Amino acid sequence: MEGNLFDLEGRVVVVTGASSGLGAQFARRLAGEGARVVLAARRRDRIEALAEELPDALAVECDVTSEDDCARLTQAALDRYGAIDVLVNNAGVSKPARVEDETVADFRQVVEVNLVATYSLSRRIGTLMAERGQGSIVNIASVVGMVGLGRMPQASYAASKAGVVNLTRELAAQWARSGVRVNAIAPGFFPSEMTEGLFGDPKGEAWVAKLTPMGRGGRDGELDGALLYLASDASSYVTGVVLPVDGGWTAV
Amino acid sequence: MTETARPVAIVSGAARGIGASVVERLVAAGWSVVGIDLDTAESAAAWVEGDVTREDTWQRARDLAADLGALRVVVNNAGAQGAGARIADTEVEDFGRVMDVNVRSAFLGTRLALRHAEPGGAVVNVASNAGLRGIPRFGPYAAAKHAVIGLTRTAALEGARQQVRVNAVAPGPTDTRIMQAVARAFDADSPETAMSRMTRANPMGRFAQVDEVSAAITWLAGPDSAYVNGCVLSVDGGLTAA
Ligand SMILES: NC(=O)c1ccc[n+]([C@@H]2O[C@H](COP(=O)([O-])OP(=O)(O)OC[C@H]3O[C@@H](n4cnc5c(N)ncnc54)[C@H](OP(=O)(O)O)[C@@H]3O)[C@@H](O)[C@H]2O)c1
Ligand SMILES: NC(=O)c1ccc[n+]([C@@H]2O[C@H](COP(=O)([O-])OP(=O)(O)OC[C@H]3O[C@@H](n4cnc5c(N)ncnc54)[C@H](O)[C@@H]3O)[C@@H](O)[C@H]2O)c1
DSSP: OOSSSTTOOEEEEESSSSTSSHHHHHHHHHHTOOOEEEEESHHHHHHHHHHHHSSSOOOOOOTTTHHHHHHHHHHHHHHHHHHHEEEEEEEOOOOBOOOTOOOHHHHHHIIIIIIIIIHHHHHHHHHHHHHHHEEEEEEEGGGGGGGGOOOSOOOHHHHHHHHHHHHHHHHHHHGGTEEEEEEEEEEEOOSSSSTTHHHHHHHHHHHHHSSSSSSSSSOOTTTTTHHHHHHHHGTTTTSSEEEEESTTTGOO | OOEEESOOEEEESSHHHHHHHHHHHHHHHOEEEEEEEOOOOOSEEEEEETTTTHHHHHHHHHHHHHHOOOOEEEOOOOOOOOBBOOOOOHHHHHHHHHHIIIIIHHHHHHHHHHHHHOOEEEEEOOOOOOTTTTOOOOOHHHHHHHHHHHHHHHHHHHHGGTTTTEEEEESSBTHHHHHHHHHHHHSOHHHOOOOHHHHHHHHSSSSHHHHHHHHHHHHHSSSTTTTTOSSSEEEEEETTOO
């Protein structure tokens, strides 16, 4: 392992949910490291604007819950770049509600985006990676997939992210000999559209600070190191891992 | 970088294997390193020839580190797996020795960092996949590495407010003399058979190279993992995921 351990120069990386928050940040950072980034999300104007900013990026409008869209996304990436080296399953939704008020339809919808779409895209793109004998899949799980919260009630989200956690391990085990590594990052709370309500409210922020051993939420860019590590050859012997980036939340 | 501006790290078990690879990476990245080992090597800026289970060894390392600059990182890597016998056949003294070299040493190194590392500092404890699951014939080692993980998690909570992060790496089988010893313990007549059995049992079908483990350690030691605290990062080819 010589040179830049975290080298991603020229690698083709598909990032879902790249229209805002963590996904947009990931796309910028990956591009900054020399990767060629395929941006996927429903809000086309946003990903197109972001693609303009980056040296070599492709925006593909995509609802990850649509099999047709995912097929188009994959094909567009292959047409443009020939192969996919890294898949970042980042698209996600949350619908906080106490279980008494949460409908089964809401629950299904969250599981559909966070878990089923992660499975489906991993299956589609991971199979191509396995045929090529190389690839890295990084799933964005959550601390909420590892522990219960209560204060921010959302059974659908917690269940879907817990599903992502063990999906990661199982796919890692199935593909370990095919050169495809599958890992997850479990973020604590980071500012994004999803957490606007939380960080916008002093009580919410105080709650995060209180429950986090490091006494604060995550900052922009503090997931980049974990992403670059898991996406690059720096982690060539790491697979099936769920890496918390949570200031110690899940160590308690 | 001037000599005094270099961040300082103490690395235990630095003479060979994973520890030597950590030293190599840190030195290449411009760190001043104090190595601790029973044997001396040339790789680090300063060297303590001593036993990591003894307090005075760490005191000497701390003094040497202070001469070099501000202490930022302690890597508790020294460890040993013990003889390889079933618990029923293990003497309590052997149990104690394995606990001392893996846990007592990590306690002393972690405590040193929590007392003396500058804010922004980090501790990386080298645990093992044996810290996450049972390994027949290596009861004391599994107990010790589980303890290292408990120490890591608690130290992470205590260190958080003073901005010293504490994490662990849990290597799977890694190509060092430890795995050769483990193979002999499993099959004294044919360690090669045991070795190839362990290789096949790994999801990725191979052992780790030391530089793959040291990459995780130096990442957890540096600023790119600034919000990672109290985690146990497996570098094991998927062994503990399966
Ligand atoms: N922020 C945190 O504290 C935190 C903590 C733990 C985990 N996470 C996870 O991190 C990921 C990113 O979240 P974020 O915080 O950045 O939230 P965000 O700002 O709300 O971003 C969510 C992204 O997902 C996309 N998305 C949602 N549904 C989609 C669909 N059906 N098809 C395609 N794209 C879809 C959205 O794009 P469009 O609306 O344009 O489609 C958007 O780009 C999520 O998986 C989330 O669960 C976040
Ligand atoms: N090799 C593996 O498969 C593997 C797997 C999981 C975890 N680990 C852990 O990784 C760490 C490094 O192991 P390695 O594989 O590089 O082994 P190694 O035997 O090659 O190196 C260990 C080093 O620690 C030193 N050391 C041992 N006891 C000491 C003591 N009392 N005082 C000072 N120094 C001492 C040794 O002299 C040696 O240089 C250990 O904690 C080990 O338990 C190794």
